[in-house]
Amino acid sequence: xxxxxxxxxxxxxxxxxxxxxxxxxxxxxxxxxxxxxxxxxxxxxxxxxxxxxxxxxxxxxxxxxxxxxxxxxxxxxxxxxxxxxxxxxxxxxxxxxxxxxxxxxxxxxxxxxxxxxxxxxxxxxxxxxxxxxxxxxxxxxxxxxxxxxxxxxxxxxxxxxxxxxxxxxxxxxxxxxxxxxxxxxxxxxxxxxxxxxxxxxxxxxxxxxxxxxxxxxxxxxxxxxxxxxxxxxxxxxxxxxxxxxxxxxxxxxxxxxxxxxxxxxxxxxxxxxxxxxxxxxxxxxxxxxxxxxxxxxxxxxxxxxxxxxxxxxxxxxxxxxxxxxxxxxxxxxxxxxxxxxxxxxxxxxxxxxxxxxxxxxxxxxxxxxxxxxxxxxxxxxxxxxxxxxxxxxxxxxxxxxxxxxxx
Numbered sequence: 257x258x259x260x261x262x263x264x265x266x267x268x269x270x271x272x273x274x275x276x277x278x279x280x281x282x283x284x285x286x287x288x289x290x291x292x293x294x295x296x297x298x299x300x301x302x303x304x305x306x307x308x309x310x311x312x313x314x315x316x317x318x319x320x321x322x323x324x325x326x327x328x329x330x331x332x333x334x335x336x337x338x339x340x341x342x343x344x345x346x347x348x349x350x351x352x353x354x355x356x357x358x359x360x361x362x363x364x365x366x367x368x369x370x371x372x373x374x375x376x377x378x379x380x381x382x383x384x385x386x387x388x389x390x391x392x393x394x395x396x397x398x399x400x401x402x403x404x405x406x407x408x409x410x411x412x413x414x415x416x417x418x419x420x421x422x423x424x425x426x427x428x429x430x431x432x433x434x435x436x437x438x439x440x441x442x443x444x445x446x447x448x449x450x451x452x453x454x455x456x457x458x459x460x461x462x463x464x465x466x467x468x469x470x471x472x473x474x475x476x477x478x479x480x481x482x483x484x485x486x487x488x489x490x491x492x493x494x495x496x497x498x499x500x501x502x503x504x505x506x507x508x509x510x511x512x513x514x515x516x517x518x519x520x521x522x523x524x525x526x527x528x529x530x531x532x533x534x535x536x537x538x539x540x541x542x543x544x545x546x547x548x549x550x551x552x553x554x555x556x557x558x559x560x561x562x563x564x565x566x567x568x569x570x571x572x573x574x575x576x577x578x579x580x581x582x583x584x585x586x587x588x589x590x591x592x593x594x595x596x597x598x599x600x601x602x603x604x605x606x607x608x609x610x611x612x613x614x615x616x617x618x619x620x621x622x623x624x625x626x627x628x629x630x631x632x633x634x635x636x637x638x639x640x641x642x643x644x645x646x647x648x649x650x651x652x653x654x655x656x657x658x659x660x661x662x663x
């Protein structure tokens with residue numbers, strides 16, 4: 257077992273690492289990895305308490321990782337919910353806010369309220385012996401989760417957790433609780449900002465008789481291409497949230513032009529093309545990364561690879577990456593979507609048109625990535641398909657039950 261003084265020194269270093277995490281999933285994985293190292297145990301898992309339920313979020317296991325590898329292990333042990341009761345060990349710890357140090361789960365006294373469920377052990381050939389289960393509390397001393405450490409290991413053999421281990425685990429779980437709370441608040445703020453972006457984007461699409469599903473599909477298509485190009489996860493995320501703002505400038509275009517069922521006159525075409533510049537002006541001067549990227553998307557998503565697009569007539573790699581990505585996503589969705597003023601094209605016909613634009617309208621490498629991901633594209637189309645009621649809702653709002661908006 258790790259010495260107490262050594263463990264406390266490590267806890268100080270771990271606290272700094274935990275406090276710097278901004279993504280909850282990454283934070284939980286780091287908590288589990290450090291729990292394994294500090295407590296010298298084979299495995300660790302974490303539950304979060306949400307709405308009177310226990311949500312299994314993540315696990316790490318030396319045994320399973322050696323047996324299957326991390327990716328397969330995570331695929332097997334996916335997140336799930338369970339009732340928050342004292343019948344389970346995790347539930348008991350969450351409800352009583354007390355730690356449990358169990359030397360042998362097969363010898364829990366009959367009088368205890370909690371029992372150990374051997375189902376997963378029997379299914380996957382594992383034998384859980386010792387458990388150290390800690391409540392995870394936030395700054396308000398409320399239990400927000402449960403940390404389970406599984407099978408203490410010493411000299412290669414499973415043993416029990418000591419009383420010193422319990423003290424160390426208590427300090428570690430306190431650090432984890434504060435970090436989880438801080439990260440959750442950061443994510444909530446980020447989600448609130450993204451929700452605002454999405455709703456503003458819907459406002460622009462509403463003027464153009466588009467549906468909210470349109471901007472969802474465009475966002476997913478753009479991220480799909482970025483991921484296929486192996487952009488880092490942060491860039492993929494920014495592109496996903498910047499894409500909805502591509503047509504925000506349409507808020508400044510007259511409805512008579514946006515909703516005209518027939519061909520536009522040259523003068524009307526000039527006016528509608530101004531939506532790119534209007535959008536960029538609306539979004540300029542922000543220091544927020546996602547808004548900065550949204551400005552680039554708004555300004556450049558109608559540029560063409562051969563330099564014949566608008567408003568700047570940029571060519572090739574002069575067009576920012578974001579603009580080239582969203583151009584592909586937006587055009588494909590426009591071709592394959594029904595609107596109040598046009599029918600949708602079959603996917604094969606739309607793809608033929610897209611292919612004809614390779615190297616002229618679209619970046620060749622990005623378009624190839626799009627075609628390579630066509631199965632995922634089809635899945636996204638199906639998941640966020642426009643329903644008849646979505647189209648009908650755009651036709652008129654005069655008969656809408658306004659009281660529903662109060663709910």
